[in-house]
Amino acid sequence: MARRLVVIGNGMAGARAVEEILARSGGDAFDITMFGDEPYGNYNRIMLSHVLSGEESDADIFLNALPWYRENNITLHAGVRVERIDKYSKHVFAADGRVVPYDVLVIATGSHSFLPPMDGLYTPSGSVRHGVFTFRTMDDTRKMVQFAQQEHHRRALVIGGGLLGLEAARGLQAYGLDVAVVHSGGHLMNAQLGPDGGAILRRSVEALGIEVHTGSRTTAVLGKDRITGVRLRDDTELGCDMVVVTAGIRPNVDVAVVSGLAVERAIVVDDHLRVMDEEDIYAVGECVQHRGEVYGLVAPLWEQAAVLADQITGVDRSSVYLGSRTATKLKVAGVDVASMGLPGPELDTDEHIVFSEPSRGVFKSIVIRDNKMVGATLLGDSRKVAYLTQAFDQGLPLPEERLSLMFDLGSPAEEEGVAELADSAQVCNCNGVSKGALVSAVQGGCRSVPAAMDATRAGKGCGACKLLVTQVVEWAADGAVEDDPAASYYVPGIPLDKPALMSRIRELGLRSVSQVFAALAPDSVEDAKSKMGLASLMKMMLAEKYIDERDARFINDRVHANIQRDGTFSVVPQMKGGVTSVQQLRRIADVAEKHKIPMIKLTGGQRIDLLGVAKEDLPTVWADLDMPSGYAYGKSFRTVKTCVGKDYCRFGTGDSTGLGISLESRFQGIESPAKLKLAVSGCPRNCAESLVKDVGVVAVEGGRWEIYIGGAAGAHIRKGDLLVAVDTPEEVTLLAGRFMQYYRENANWLERTYAFVPRVGIERIRSVILDDSEGIAARLDAAMQESVDNYVDPWSERDDPPTPGQFRTSLPLTVLPQVPVR
Amino acid sequence: MKIPHVVGPVDQIPFGEGRAFGIDGEQVAVFRLRDGTLRAVSAVCPHKGGPIADGTIDQRVVMCPLHQHSFELETGCSTTGAKPLRTYEVFADEGQNIVVIP
Numbered sequence: 002m003a004r005r006l007v008v009i010g011n012g013m014a015g016a017r018a019v020e021e022i023l024a025r026s027g028g029d030a031f032d033i034t035m036f037g038d039e040p041y042g043n044y045n046r047i048m049l050s051h052v053l054s055g056e057e058s059d060a061d062i063f064l065n066a067l068p069w070y071r072e073n074n075i076t077l078h079a080g081v082r083v084e085r086i087d088k089y090s091k092h093v094f095a096a097d098g099r100v101v102p103y104d105v106l107v108i109a110t111g112s113h114s115f116l117p118p119m120d121g122l123y124t125p126s127g128s129v130r131h132g133v134f135t136f137r138t139m140d141d142t143r144k145m146v147q148f149a150q151q152e153h154h155r156r157a158l159v160i161g162g163g164l165l166g167l168e169a170a171r172g173l174q175a176y177g178l179d180v181a182v183v184h185s186g187g188h189l190m191n192a193q194l195g196p197d198g199g200a201i202l203r204r205s206v207e208a209l210g211i212e213v214h215t216g217s218r219t220t221a222v223l224g225k226d227r228i229t230g231v232r233l234r235d236d237t238e239l240g241c242d243m244v245v246v247t248a249g250i251r252p253n254v255d256v257a258v259v260s261g262l263a264v265e266r267a268i269v270v271d272d273h274l275r276v277m278d279e280e281d282i283y284a285v286g287e288c289v290q291h292r293g294e295v296y297g298l299v300a301p302l303w304e305q306a307a308v309l310a311d312q313i314t315g316v317d318r319s320s321v322y323l324g325s326r327t328a329t330k331l332k333v334a335g336v337d338v339a340s341m342g343l344p345g346p347e348l349d350t351d352e353h354i355v356f357s358e359p360s361r362g363v364f365k366s367i368v369i370r371d372n373k374m375v376g377a378t379l380l381g382d383s384r385k386v387a388y389l390t391q392a393f394d395q396g397l398p399l400p401e402e403r404l405s406l407m408f409d410l411g412s413p414a415e416e417e418g419v420a421e422l423a424d425s426a427q428v429c430n431c432n433g434v435s436k437g438a439l440v441s442a443v444q445g446g447c448r449s450v451p452a453a454m455d456a457t458r459a460g461k462g463c464g465a466c467k468l469l470v471t472q473v474v475e476w477a478a479d480g481a482v483e484d485d486p487a488a489s490y491y492v493p494g495i496p497l498d499k500p501a502l503m504s505r506i507r508e509l510g511l512r513s514v515s516q517v518f519a520a521l522a523p524d525s526v527e528d529a530k531s532k533m534g535l536a537s538l539m540k541m542m543l544a545e546k547y548i549d550e551r552d553a554r555f556i557n558d559r560v561h562a563n564i565q566r567d568g569t570f571s572v573v574p575q576m577k578g579g580v581t582s583v584q585q586l587r588r589i590a591d592v593a594e595k596h597k598i599p600m601i602k603l604t605g606g607q608r609i610d611l612l613g614v615a616k617e618d619l620p621t622v623w624a625d626l627d628m629p630s631g632y633a634y635g636k637s638f639r640t641v642k643t644c645v646g647k648d649y650c651r652f653g654t655g656d657s658t659g660l661g662i663s664l665e666s667r668f669q670g671i672e673s674p675a676k677l678k679l680a681v682s683g684c685p686r687n688c689a690e691s692l693v694k695d696v697g698v699v700a701v702e703g704g705r706w707e708i709y710i711g712g713a714a715g716a717h718i719r720k721g722d723l724l725v726a727v728d729t730p731e732e733v734t735l736l737a738g739r740f741m742q743y744y745r746e747n748a749n750w751l752e753r754t755y756a757f758v759p760r761v762g763i764e765r766i767r768s769v770i771l772d773d774s775e776g777i778a779a780r781l782d783a784a785m786q787e788s789v790d791n792y793v794d795p796w797s798e799r800d801d802p803p804t805p806g807q808f809r810t811s812l813p814l815t816v817l818p819q820v821p822v823r
Numbered sequence: 824m825k826i827p828h829v830v831g832p833v834d835q836i837p838f839g840e841g842r843a844f845g846i847d848g849e850q851v852a853v854f855r856l857r858d859g860t861l862r863a864v865s866a867v868c869p870h871k872g873g874p875i876a877d878g879t880i881d882q883r884v885v886m887c888p889l890h891q892h893s894f895e896l897e898t899g900c901s902t903t904g905a906k907p908l909r910t911y912e913v914f915a916d917e918g919q920n921i922v923v924i925p
Contacts, residue, residue, distance in 0.1 A: 432890075458903060461891065515839075515857060527857065529881040529893070552839025552857070556877040556888045559840075564888050568874040616877075804837040811852070811874035812866060813845040 003032045007093055009083045010109030011037025014286025014302045016065055018107055021310030033075045040080035042066040049142045053172030086260035108284040110253035117248050120221035132228040133244045136169050148243055149176040158231055158241035160219050162189040166247035167333045170211050181212035183219050193340035198364045198378045205336045205362040250297055252288045267295045272321040274309040285309050292324050301325035328390050337383040341393045343368045343376030354403050365407045387472050398762035419472045428469055431462020436473055443477035449485035450474045491750055492535055494528025495521050513548035534750035537636055537672045541745050544791045551804050561795040563634035567819040568812050572611040573633035574626050578643040578661035579607025592625045599822040606640035613818035617808050620799035629794040637672045641665040646683035655700025657683035660730045671788045674748040692720050695754040696737050706733050710740055711758025719755040722763040725771055739770050742785040825924050833919045843876035847925045851911055852876035862896040863913035863923050869906035
């Protein structure tokens, strides 16, 4: 028989907890009854400020309207307050006389607005005066809007200059009211901001026409029949027609107190969200106190609801809630505010980095302790917020150059605060996806970043916009974005991250892509999107033991050339280090003439590209060239670009061409999670652009070589991090190879080094590669050597195609090429 | 009246790959799934004219190599919002020859 689950509270916490329980098939195990104080389904309380400002109607903010309860067989008593719990007989007693038995009880009573003591706030009968409002519920908001719209009301006063107060002030301006905010703290939003940030926020808020009084307590509401003003502690009087009180919230604990549950500041719960000393009673949301903390934000609630559901349904008994690091990112009264952790330094040893630009209303502050970020505040410019939130949540190692925490040094300018972006602004420049399209995908039910990306194809081109896409989705979902477990999968079709996937492949002795699908995919279903990534990974892991199934390869890797828009291919012969010869040039010229190559182009990697070659002509073109593949097509080691070096250049300090050629000879064609572009420059003038390569080498005076890693100058621009400076080309070759092997084994599929290096952290990479901190250096070197030993020039397949029709045309009736001849 | 076209032996297509044929003035991509099933769809991607026969497939879909639009092999419907591909009836006769009905 189904057990009886009763939920007291139908707000965001109660409803989210039920959603999580249903998601774990709890709908079958439980008969669910919910009690809600408010006469509605449940709505997104955070959005009430938008309802107040008129940006959204109240119908827009419902999370679950009444039909949702019916569809999920939930009995909802809306507008019915629960007054008492009998925890011995396991019944709840409602205000309408209803008595409902439970097997499991969840308390999610939330909070109410705190009304600080002041004269004239209440009528003689004890109710709050007409014209005084709190800002907590849908009804509060509706009443406020109604009152503000009455024409003789000209001036509103908001008591409390926190987040909600500023939102209320801004919202009321929309009704043509003059608004003043009275805040008892020394500066606005003092729970989240330090004094300096508060001062800048004040300037921005005042610039919007909102009057601000800080450090002043309201002692009385004035006026007899109707409100005429308020009096402050220093006896100043401010005139107004309405008063909104947003002076904080207090947990709703009455029902818990009268029922004999453990209550301190709020209902005390353990790491399972179980009320202290109770077997069958749980609590979640703003009404709980967990490890001494009471939260008033939505993100901790999502985390709590998931753990609660794991426990109640028994799906995962090991699931625990260990508290939340709270980070807020919002627009307060039109100003971007993000804050997390400490607002300022606390210990003498804390690093505090501050940037302040009052004229633009920009303020940034970061607090660092033991090389971990423990707090950050961003005002007026939230471009770095996604990265900082991640650094804060996960305790990521930080860049030595702290400035780069606050600013994108040399990164594209498109990362504007997402809230400011117009709906028509193009977020994904490859697939032409606008911010508006992403937002409507989120509103249409895509609750995770990958789901929104799939629905819109945003971020599916070059991938440079993924961060911005993530920010837009998070912003559109207003914090309710779900982690997609698939985000950690190496390839979408196998539910394992890279280390787990590699260890399963080893354990099971799998040797081909089809074997991996059969053994590890859900229902053994193969997945086209996963094939290329698996093929690359297994070739890297197994070298000559890999069973190469050609269908797992992308077309470029099947025919060893890069497919072009008309279905023709480009042919780039190997030209190590960008150095060529009379013989090569003559041969290339002859081939181009004989095959009527429509375009001959010098590439960015210092190669010669023959474009517009039909697929069926590839083998003869290769044969006529009689040169090895230049690998201009694969997710693999591509090229080493070099400058002329010391043999010719009067500034050259090292033999860059020689080292470049030797690096390319050694690492040619090895596959990797994404392409690898290298360069060697003979002096710090960097003519080969070594600082923006996956691996870049620079000769410096004194016969030394600097190795930079993680640079990029394509869709994303990043200066590489200095790995080390060494004395000999041999050391360069060894360490570059060791790094590339580490990258091959640890990077996600299609994750370029410019993302991999900062994700792992240059210090960690240095310790692995240089100090052998994990004891794997010798193994990495041996694995790389094995890949090097197994290199075969793919263009040798021209004489003996491994599959029938490998080079047959795929557009038999189209005359190719269709590109212009230059 | 639809006239079946025999386009040659099954084993000219490796398992898990596709090859293209011109049939009655139409370009048709025939795929041989890893379990041996044959599927035929039009060979030109409705998005930007990509060569569908060069796509990567699984049991269900083909992915165009140019911009990764996906199409169900059985219905031709796109799973990524592109216009559909036309589908053709295809089977192997007793002599293991591919027969396409345009």
